[in-house]
Amino acid sequence: MRILLTGTSGQLGRSLAKALRDVGEVITPQRAELDLSDIESIAPYIQHCQPDLIVNPAAYTAVDLAEKEDEVAYRVNAEAPTILAQEAKKMGIGLIHFSTDYVFDGSKSDTDGERALYKEEHVCAPLNVYGASKLAGEQAIVNSGCRHLIFRTSWVYSDFGKNFLLTILRLAKEKPELNIVNDQWGTPSSTLFLSDAVKQVILQLQDAEAHTQTTATWWQQHQGIYHLTPNGFTNWCEFSQRIVEHAVRLDLLSATLPKIQGIPSSAYPTPAQRPKNSCLDKSKFRLQFGIELQDWDVALQNCLQDMASSMKSPGAAN
Ligand SMILES: NC(=O)c1ccc[n+]([C@@H]2O[C@H](COP(=O)([O-])OP(=O)(O)OC[C@H]3O[C@@H](n4cnc5c(N)ncnc54)[C@H](OP(=O)(O)O)[C@@H]3O)[C@@H](O)[C@H]2O)c1
Incomplete structure (x- = not known):
């Protein structure tokens, strides 16, 4: 399988490039080869590449700056995915795309002490330009009629790049x-x-192709929007406390802990408004693909453990 993977200088693109190495041939154009803000150049590049699958983690992700740079945010997050989808449709190939919890306004309130979770079909009402541009991208992909999987995720971090x-x-x-x-x-x-x-998920697609179904049937049965994050939820303050606790245990930080205090969003104004609640219900993903999800704190420990291991033996992580 020939996979065209965008955005490999970014956090998720970089991890995907490593993970997909043993799934197929992965083509990883840098921005100089495929600039998603240069809309006219996208279709010729894809036709030249002739992929079997497009995976698109590239995005304009500067949430606050997007309030000023709305034109480029829409170009990369909405117009470029539109072209990717049109080309995927023409070529009869699939498009795996990523979207965000910021398509929701966060007003869904808890009931009886239970955290309110957003399902895929819940009405979208983004509070900021970034969220609106990502929603426009989702809608264009769905409307194109191409074979697609859209994974809405949240609060993305890794050992690399710009993140919390x-x-x-x-x-x-x-x-x-x-x-x-x-x-x-x-x-x-x-x-x-x-x-x-x-x-x-891609291995399941390959397995279906090899054994039981035609590709078309697999896509018919699976395509759509899915929420994909680890299990559980937290707030930024608790997240930072856990980061520091685990980092001290793993010797990534000295034992002198900073005092971490919670503050309301009103005390930390940002150009882009963020949703107060963007907890996503992942049951559709779990049921459809039969993949169990880790708890967010376990995923955090794994990431920090990897960082600690690669510090002890530099180069090991690659
Ligand atoms: N970060 C989050 O907290 C978060 C939350 C929810 C959903 N998501 C979604 O998850 C996906 C991955 O996010 P991420 O955090 O990995 O993003 P990231 O680290 O900011 O990386 C973005 C990637 O997109 C590329 N890109 C941006 N503009 C481009 C252009 N005009 N042409 C070609 N490439 C371009 C960047 O390339 P350059 O290095 O050349 O700029 C970079 O490789 C995105 O779809 C994002 O919307 C992210």
Whole structure:
């Protein structure tokens, strides 16, 4: 299987590139070869590549900057996926795309002490440009009629790139006290967790092709939007406390812990508004693919453990 994988200089793209190595031939264009904001160039590149599957973790992900740079955000997050989908449709191949919990407004309220979870069919009402541009991308893919899987995920982090985990590890070394928002609820998702789940899905597709079904039947039965994060939920403050606790245990941080205090979102204003609750219900993914999901804290420990191991033996992680 020839897989065209975008965005491999990003967090998820990098993890997917590693995970999919033993699934097929992975073509990983850098931005100089495939610039998703250069809309006219996308279709010729795909035709030249002749992939069997397109996997698209590339995105404009600067949530706050998107409020000012809405044109480029829409180009990369909505127009480019539209072309990817049109080309996938023409070529009869599948498109695996990633979207975000920020398609929801977060107003779903808890009932009887139970955390309110968003299902795939819940009405979308993004609060910011980034979320709206990602929603437009989802809709274009679905409307194109191509074979597609759209995985909505949340709070993505890894040992690489720009993310909350690495920011907290840096700040914990620099500051004796951290004030972190504690009224936004969601689920941290490590790229290790996500890339492993996506790999398992692609292996199921390959297995179906090889044994039981035609590709068309598999896509008919499986295509759609899925929520994909680890199990459980937390807030940014608790997430940072767990990061620091595990990092100290694994010798990634010294034992002098910073004091971490919860603050409301109102005390940390940002250009883009974020949903207060973006906890996603993952039962559709679990049922459809039969893949059990880790708890978010287990996924966090695995990511930090990998970081600790690669520090002890540099190069081992690659
Ligand atoms: N980060 C999160 O917390 C989060 C939460 C929910 C959903 N998601 C979704 O998950 C997916 C992966 O996110 P991530 O955190 O891995 O993103 P990321 O680390 O910011 O990486 C984004 C990737 O997209 C590429 N890209 C951006 N503009 C491009 C363009 N014009 N042409 C070609 N490539 C371009 C970047 O390339 P350059 O290095 O050249 O810029 C980079 O490789 C995205 O679909 C995102 O919307 C992320």
